[in-house]
Amino acid sequence: MPTPASNRALPAPQVDPTNKPYFDAAREGRLLIGLCKDTGKHFWYPRGASPFTLSNNVELVPAQGTGTVYTYTVMRTKEPYCVAYVELDEGVRVFTNIVDCDLDTVRIGMKVRVVFKPTTADGPPATMFAPV
Amino acid sequence: MSLSGKAYIVGAFEHPTRKADNQSVAQLHAEVAYGALQDAGLTKDDVDGFFCTGAAPGLGPLNMADYLGLTKLRHMDSTDVGGSSYVLHVGHALEAVALGLCNVALVTLAGRPRAEAMATGTAPRTWGANVPDDPFEMPYGRTVANAYAMVAQRHMYEFGTTSEQLAWIKVAASQHAQWNEHAMLRKVVTVEDVVNSPMISDPLHRLDCCVISDGGGALVITRPEIAKSLKRPLVKIKGHGEATKNQNAGYTDLTFSAARWSGPRAFEEAGVKPADIQYASIYDSFTITVLVQLEDLGFCEKGQGGKFVADGNLISGVGKLPFNTDGGGLCNNHPANRGGMTKVIEAVRQIRGEAHPKVQVPNCTLALAHGTGGLLGTRHGSATVILERE
Numbered sequence: 366m367p368t369p370a371s372n373r374a375l376p377a378p379q380v381d382p383t384n385k386p387y388f389d390a391a392r393e394g395r396l397l398i399g400l401c402k403d404t405g406k407h408f409w410y411p412r413g414a415s416p417f418t419l420s421n422n423v424e425l426v427p428a429q430g431t432g433t434v435y436t437y438t439v440m441r442t443k444e445p446y447c448v449a450y451v452e453l454d455e456g457v458r459v460f461t462n463i464v465d466c467d468l469d470t471v472r473i474g475m476k477v478r479v480v481f482k483p484t485t486a487d488g489p490p491a492t493m494f495a496p497v
Numbered sequence: 498m499s500l501s502g503k504a505y506i507v508g509a510f511e512h513p514t515r516k517a518d519n520q521s522v523a524q525l526h527a528e529v530a531y532g533a534l535q536d537a538g539l540t541k542d543d544v545d546g547f548f549c550t551g552a553a554p555g556l557g558p559l560n561m562a563d564y565l566g567l568t569k570l571r572h573m574d575s576t577d578v579g580g581s582s583y584v585l586h587v588g589h590a591l592e593a594v595a596l597g598l599c600n601v602a603l604v605t606l607a608g609r610p611r612a613e614a615m616a617t618g619t620a621p622r623t624w625g626a627n628v629p630d631d632p633f634e635m636p637y638g639r640t641v642a643n644a645y646a647m648v649a650q651r652h653m654y655e656f657g658t659t660s661e662q663l664a665w666i667k668v669a670a671s672q673h674a675q676w677n678e679h680a681m682l683r684k685v686v687t688v689e690d691v692v693n694s695p696m697i698s699d700p701l702h703r704l705d706c707c708v709i710s711d712g713g714g715a716l717v718i719t720r721p722e723i724a725k726s727l728k729r730p731l732v733k734i735k736g737h738g739e740a741t742k743n744q745n746a747g748y749t750d751l752t753f754s755a756a757r758w759s760g761p762r763a764f765e766e767a768g769v770k771p772a773d774i775q776y777a778s779i780y781d782s783f784t785i786t787v788l789v790q791l792e793d794l795g796f797c798e799k800g801q802g803g804k805f806v807a808d809g810n811l812i813s814g815v816g817k818l819p820f821n822t823d824g825g826g827l828c829n830n831h832p833a834n835r836g837g838m839t840k841v842i843e844a845v846r847q848i849r850g851e852a853h854p855k856v857q858v859p860n861c862t863l864a865l866a867h868g869t870g871g872l873l874g875t876r877h878g879s880a881t882v883i884l885e886r887e
Contacts, residue, residue: 376621378632388632399747409747410633416746436654436751438646438698440638442619448643448698450749457747462637473654484636491636 371444377488388489409457430479465495503595505724508537508717525607533715546599578878579870583837585880588737607713608833646698662803664691669811674824707826738762755879756793763881778840822856837868
């Protein structure tokens with residue numbers, strides 16, 4: 366029996382002065398990730414200091430929005446949902462949900478692409494992934 | 498500078514309750530503190546060092562020190578690394594006692610999540626206000642259970658670990674819990690019982706998860722001279738190590754824990770090897786927690802944990818590495834959602850020869866207690882202590 370992704374209400378992320386540009390881009394349907402300009406390496410999650418050098422020489426840059434499932438689990442609650450880490454093609458692993466599919470078909474290594482899903486109280490959308 | 502053997506655990510007490518309908522958290526702290534001091538043969542006015550965590554009511558150690566009437570404190574430590582805190586506190590107390598910062602350290606833990614009907618593992622929980630990772634996780638329903646489940650899923654993918662192998666960990670815990678009159682789950686279970694129990698978060702079933710229980714525990718740690726003046730068997734703190742693991746800037750590797758770092762530090766200080774350990778208390782929030790830590794502590798090779806735990810290898814009197822002989826968090830007790838305290842307490846019982854006769858390791862002179870607190874794989878504290886009978 367398939368387990369369709371539920372339409373559970375998603376709590377809005379807490380926007381703060383540092384993460385606001387990320388969530389503003391998400392409202393426009395664009396996925397950004399952190400870039401350390403000291404080292405040229407991407408990082409996740411977005412932050413105001415490089416986790417490689419601790420300097421503030423960082424910026425948000427567009428990601429392709431495609432990746433593969435690194436690991437996942439389906440929470441067997443009343444409204445089941447699939448939590449996952451998706452490895453973006455840029456290399457970082459993002460905590461997310463897999464949606465728009467039968468959750469019982471999700472597998473490690475599955476190719477996925479970003480989709481944005483509305484959150485409650487007009488919050489910025491959540492960055493989720495669906496099978497390609 | 499090695500601190501090996503420069504402090505002893507002289508008092509240990511586990512609260513017998515598993516559902517504290519009639520006691521406040523503060524009262525539970527008082528009851529475990531009194532129990533551990535009675536066990537040691539000391540009084541609260543001997544205490545000049547106090548250790549607790551953010552789970553204690555109030556600001557750091559202040560409100561509990563006030564409630565308990567601790568008036569002689571000259572050293573305090575409220576380091577909070579979740580369930581591993583109380584193992585870490587043993588190490589910090591060793592440091593403090595060895596440096597002369599205090600003579601008698603008291604460590605307390607108490608809580609009542611069961612009486613408060615807390616959905617510990619399955620309800621999304623925030624880290625708190627202004628925590629920068631929360632906006633990138635809370636919309637996605639992060640829970641304790643799904644964080645650990647994703648570790649298990651990846652472990653199965655990389656190493657071929659099976660649900661049946663994980664189930665053996667619960668089976669071993671239940672074999673021990675049947676002898677513990679205070680254990681929440683005393684029924685002996687089989688591998689089939691575990692894998693046929695309802696799925697909580699794939700691949701973890703209900704019986705892969707620990708209990709939610711009230712209660713607490715306390716420890717008393719002191720200088721060698723004082724320990725030798727008391728009447729209890731001598732439990733020497735022979736080594737300790739601590740570490741944390743994080744998300745590595747997004748290059749997250751879920752296959753190992755910080756036990757990979759805290760374990761070798763403890764073994765080096767103690768001057769012993771994993772093969773020398775006769776009894777191990779291993780943090781068991783979930784079955785997968787035990788498996789990953791056993792690998793990282795060096796009891797088996799990385800990826801071989803499934804084979805190591807199978808066929809009763811963790812059962813006292815049956816296998817090579819008796820673990821959690823009180824039934825552990827999986828069957829006995831996980832007070833305040835923090836299992837590090839009871840890990841140390843059962844290791845002390847084993848070293849003293851005071852575990853239940855059915856699970857006591859014969860002539861147990863060297864034991865290990867290990868805790869993981871927070872989210873396995875991504876953000877956790879890790880603490881290892883090695884105890885020796887003198």
